Amino acid sequence: MTAMPAIFFGHGNPMNAVQRNPWTDSWTEIGRTIAKPKAVLCISAHWYIPATVVTAMAEPTTIHDFGGFPRELFEFRYPAPGSPELAARVIELLGPGTIPDDRNWGLDHGTWSVLCHVLPDADVPVVQLSIDETKPAEWHYELAKKLGPLRNEGVLVVGSGNVVHNLHTYAWGRHGVQPFDWALRFDQQARELMLAGNDIPLVDYESLGKDALLSAPTPDHYLPLVYILGLRRPDDEVSFPVEGFDGGSISMLSVRLG
Secondary structure: OOOOOOOEEOOOOHHHHHHHHHHHHHHHHHHHHHHOOOEEEEEEEEEEEEEOOOOOOOOEEEEEOOOOOOOHHHHOOOOOOOOOOHHHHHHHOOOOOOOOEEOOOOHHHHHHHHHHHHHHOOOOOEEEEEEEEOOOOOHHHHHHHHHHHHHHHOOOEEEEEOOOOOOOHOOOOOOOOOOOOOHHHHHHHHHHHHHHOOOOOHHHHHOOOOHHHHHHOOOOOOOHHHHHHHOOOOOEEEEEEEOOOOOOOOEEEEEOOO
């Protein structure tokens, strides 16, 4: 079996779930151009808790983990099945410290706002893996490497966050705003490092200076990228099928490996 790609999606505003725009059109195109996966494992910025947990229910709920959005977004459902089998496989790969969850979580908007465009039929099982907020980026990078065999098992591993995510500087309600200089610089620096195969500075991103610290003031939206970098193989082509900025300080960059 040909290895599945590993893809990081800059998910941005949850309203992307119910809108069509150049980003969502690009997500749809990604879904059309990859082999249909047997299952999806998603590492979402929005399951950031003090433990490593994997969803293990057969029918995950659609979680609306936000406030202040229109009713249509709260009524949105992404009814993909879960996969207790994939959850068990993830635990096998990551070790007994990984906790199965068959009742408390489900699919949060970091997952469904993207997958509803990539896999609109919602007929592919989806499992989420939490991000342990107590661990450093290097720990997550090494953990991700253990998930590598899944790519040969028909599983699409997805990271969902944003390379640049600073809500303190986000231009709420303003359209067409230009990205901040620091956001553009870090977004470009991240691309150049990935194209060069130089992941270590990106894992240790806080060492990259002020632009990086402004771009990722908290780790939650950045760490899903670290997981995808951990799945990189020497022969993986790196591409950026989606790009652009929302609100001046949210990078919509997507990164495809393989």
